[in-house]
Amino acid sequence: MGARSWGVLFVLxxxxxxxxxxxxxxxxxxxxxxxxxxxxxxxxxxxxTAYVLGYGGFMLLGGRAADLLGRRRMFLTWxxxxxxxxxxxxxxxxxxxxxxxxxxxxxxxxxxxxxxLALVTGNFPEGPRRAKALGVYAGIAAGGFxxxxxxxxxxxxxxxxxxFFAPVLLSALILVAAIPLVKEPVSDSGPAPRGGFDIAGAxxxxxxxxxxxxxxxxxxxxDRAPWVxxxxxxxxxxxxxxxxxxxxxxAHPLVRLGVLRSGPLVRANxxxxxxxxxxxxxxxxxxxxLQELRGWSTIQTGLAMLVAGIDTVLAPxxxxxxxxxxxxxxxxxxxxxxxxxxxxLFLPVGPDWTYAAMFPTMLLIGLSFAxxxxxxxxxxxxxxxxxxxxxxxxxxxxxxxxxxALGLAAVTAVNVAxxxxxxxxxxxxxxxxxxxxxxxVTALLALVVTAFGLRSARRPRTPETAEPxxxxxxx
Numbered sequence: 001m002g003a004r005s006w007g008v009l010f011v012l013x014x015x016x017x018x019x020x021x022x023x024x025x026x027x028x029x030x031x032x033x034x035x036x037x038x039x040x041x042x043x044x045x046x047x048x049t050a051y052v053l054g055y056g057g058f059m060l061l062g063g064r065a066a067d068l069l070g071r072r073r074m075f076l077t078w079x080x081x082x083x084x085x086x087x088x089x090x091x092x093x094x095x096x097x098x099x100x101x102x103x104x105x106x107x108x109x110x111x112x113x114x115x116x117l118a119l120v121t122g123n124f125p126e127g128p129r130r131a132k133a134l135g136v137y138a139g140i141a142a143g144g145f146x147x148x149x150x151x152x153x154x155x156x157x158x159x160x161x162x163x164f165f166a167p168v169l170l171s172a173l174i175l176v177a178a179i180p181l182v183k184e185p186v187s188d189s190g191p192a193p194r195g196g197f198d199i200a201g202a203x204x205x206x207x208x209x210x211x212x213x214x215x216x217x218x219x220x221x222x223d224r225a226p227w228v229x230x231x232x233x234x235x236x237x238x239x240x241x242x243x244x245x246x247x248x249x250x251a252h253p254l255v256r257l258g259v260l261r262s263g264p265l266v267r268a269n270x271x272x273x274x275x276x277x278x279x280x281x282x283x284x285x286x287x288x289x290l291q292e293l294r295g296w297s298t299i300q301t302g303l304a305m306l307v308a309g310i311d312t313v314l315a316p317x318x319x320x321x322x323x324x325x326x327x328x329x330x331x332x333x334x335x336x337x338x339x340x341x342x343x344x345l346f347l348p349v350g351p352d353w354t355y356a357a358m359f360p361t362m363l364l365i366g367l368s369f370a371x372x373x374x375x376x377x378x379x380x381x382x383x384x385x386x387x388x389x390x391x392x393x394x395x396x397x398x399x400x401x402x403x404x405a406l407g408l409a410a411v412t413a414v415n416v417a418x419x420x421x422x423x424x425x426x427x428x429x430x431x432x433x434x435x436x437x438x439x440x441v442t443a444l445l446a447l448v449v450t451a452f453g454l455r456s457a458r459r460p461r462t463p464e465t466a467e468p469x470x471x472x473x474x475x
Contacts, residue, residue, distance in 0.1 A: 007181050008123055009133050012116045013140040014174045015079060018167055019109050020144020021151060022086070023051070025163045026102075027287075028152030028298045032160040033098070043095040049217050050099045054106025056401040057210035061202050062111035063394015064254045066118050071390060072184040074115040076175065082108040083171040090164030101164075114393030121381050121389045122185025131328075131378065132320040138374035139315025145283075147309055149302035156298065185386075201254035204243035209398065211236030216402065219409035221416070259388060259395075267453050268379035269399040274446035275336065275372060276400045277407030278439040279365070282343055285411055285435055289349060293429060304355060307362045311370035319374050328375045328382070329453045335371030336447045338364045343440040351429055379453075407442065411435040 027048070034044050066074045082105055089101035117137075124133040155162040215232040218224070247253040260266060283305070290296040290304060322331045342364035349358075380396040381389050418431035 004181065005124070007177070008183075009120070009136055010140075011174055011178045011181055012075075012120050013137045014170070015075070015112060015116050015178075016137065016141040017144040018082070018170055018174065019113060020141055021148035021170075022105070022144075022167045024145050024148025025152030025155060025166070026051075028149060028302065029156045029160040029163040032156050036160060037093070037095060037098070039095050039098075043099070046095075046099055047102055049214075050103040051106035051109075052217065052401065052405055053210055053213055054103045054108075055110045056106075056213035056398060056405065057206055058107045058110035059114065059398040059401060060205050060209060060255060060391075060394045063114035063118075063391045063397075064202075065111060066115035066390030066393070067388060070184055071115045071118045071122065072182055074111050074390075075119060075182065076178060078108045078111040078115070079171060079175050079178065082112060083168055083175065086164050086167045086171065090161040090168070110397070113397045114390050117377060117381075117393035117396070118389040119182060119185065122386060123183070128320065128324055131323050131374075132316070134377050135320040135323075135374045136316035138377055139312050139319070139370065142315065142369045142373045143309050143312030147306075147312070149305055150299070151302075153297070153299035153302045198246070198250050198252055198254035201243055201246045201250060204239050204246055205254065208236050208239035208243055211239065213402065213405055216405045216409050219406075219413055221412075255391060256388065259384060259391060262383045264379045264382040264453060265384060265392060265395070267449055268376055268382075269395050271332070271336070271446045271449045272376045272380070272396060273399040273403035273406070274442045274449065275339065275376070276403030277410070278339060278343065278442040278446065279369075279407070280404040281407035281411035281442070282346070282365070282436070282439040284408055285415070285432055285439075286346075288415075289429075289432055293351065293425060293432070304358065305362055307359065308366040308369065310363065310366035311373065314367070314370035315374050319370055322371070323375060323378070328378050329450065331371050332375035332379065333447065333450050333454060335368045335373075335375070336443060336450055338371065339368035340440060340443040340447060342368060343436065343443055347433065347436050347440065349429075349433065349436070351425065407439070410438045410442075414438055 030044055030047065033039065033047070039047075062074070062078075085101045085104040085108065089098055089105065092098040092101060120133055120137050121130060124130040151166070152163055155166055211232050215229055215236055218229040218232060243255075244257070247255055247257050286305070287301055290301045291298070296304070319331065342361045345364070346358070346361045377396065381392045384392045412435075414437070415431050415435040418434040419427060422428070422431075
């Protein structure tokens with residue numbers, strides 16, 4: 001790849017890194033935000049929930065908008081929105097301002113992420129070049145989550161508002177570089193979608209996603225008006241059914257339902273959902289263990305998990321070579337095996353474990369991300385026409401977001417149920433150990449889903465035998 005190609009790739013990867021580091025830093029800063037603004041527990045949890053609702057609720061709409069309205073236009077527009085509302089969050093003096101800022105920031109990420117992924121696949125031809133590009137893209141994306149924990153601890157020590165202002169500075173740099181570098185890709189796989197915008201379908205799917213994400217979040221506290229949670233899920237499923245009916249009849253569907261006939265795409269999305277559920281649940285429990293049971297500081301906690309950021313180095317360097325040699329599905333399966341082993345090793349965690357005892361789990365998590373995250377993005381667009389890669393990206397990131405929300409809800413529910421009314425350290429450790437079974441089970445389920453693709457996995461051609469023609473981009 002030439003210098004311009006590397007520049008385009010780093011700009012697009014920088015945007016997805018921005019999303020990861022933004023979320024991770026905020027999670028570390030929540031106690032400081034509560035202390036400064038005097039927020040209640042409900043409002044504080046709403047700061048996280050608002051982002052998840054915006055991200056998960058608008059992701060499918062964002063993916064299709066990228067295909068219909070232009071990937072570059074959507075990417076630059078919503079990167080600007082992300083910048084503005086991140087700054088608003090840093091200036092917030094009341095809870096409602098922070099909630100609004102996080103919701104709109106989540107919506108911006110929902111439009112920006114699938115557009116960015118579609119720009120990567122559109123600017124790099126299928127084969128070794130795309131595998132390498134997606135490896136770099138995925139490695140930097142995953143690195144945002146691990147490095148964000150450390151950065152969040154350091155910035156919170158200076159003042160929690162820097163957790164919002166730092167993404168503003170980073171997004172401004174990315175925006176300035178993206179304007180001259182990023183071009184709209186021209187697809188060779190068929191005509192771009194034409195026609196009107198499916199407003200009814202957009203309203204139905206967005207309402208359904210919002211309700212379903214909110215229902216998953218409510219699972220964290222099953223004792224709070226369970227009938228409301230049931231009603232939320234019922235309404236979300238009803239809107240989803242209405243959406244399917246609309247898409248079957250409309251001349252210009254928001255989501256072409258035929259895309260769901262792709263086996264690799266369905267397996268990739270279901271596997272990604274389970275993989276992120278296991279990671280999000282484990283990260284939450286590990287943070288509780290280190291900070292509440294062991295009394296470690298936020299900086300110590302971030303440094304303890306820093307080794308998981310090894311994927312930032314391995315994903316762009318090692319993973320593409322492995323994919324080229326063994327095939328995407330086999331590499332993905334290996335990553336999921338490492339994830340399951342990592343969570344199994346942490347199950348017997350004790351009250352006085354040394355960091356040396358925790359290190360294998362943290363290292364294996366980093367290796368699993370290096371082997372799995374990139375191949376998930378490759379599998380999600382496999383067999384999908386290039387002009388629908390925005391839609392495929394929207395489906396993948398929706399799965400990621402649902403998975404993270406579901407994983408957090410599941411471990412929280414198990415932890416709360418296991419703890420009951422007890423509050424002593426021994427009971428809290430027992431409850432945490434019970435909840436640690438959830439990440440292991442979800443990782444094993446992801447393994448089972450991915451195993452169905454092993455039979456059809458074929459070894460790809462090497463660069464020496466097949467180098468595709470470069471992708472064309474418009475001026």
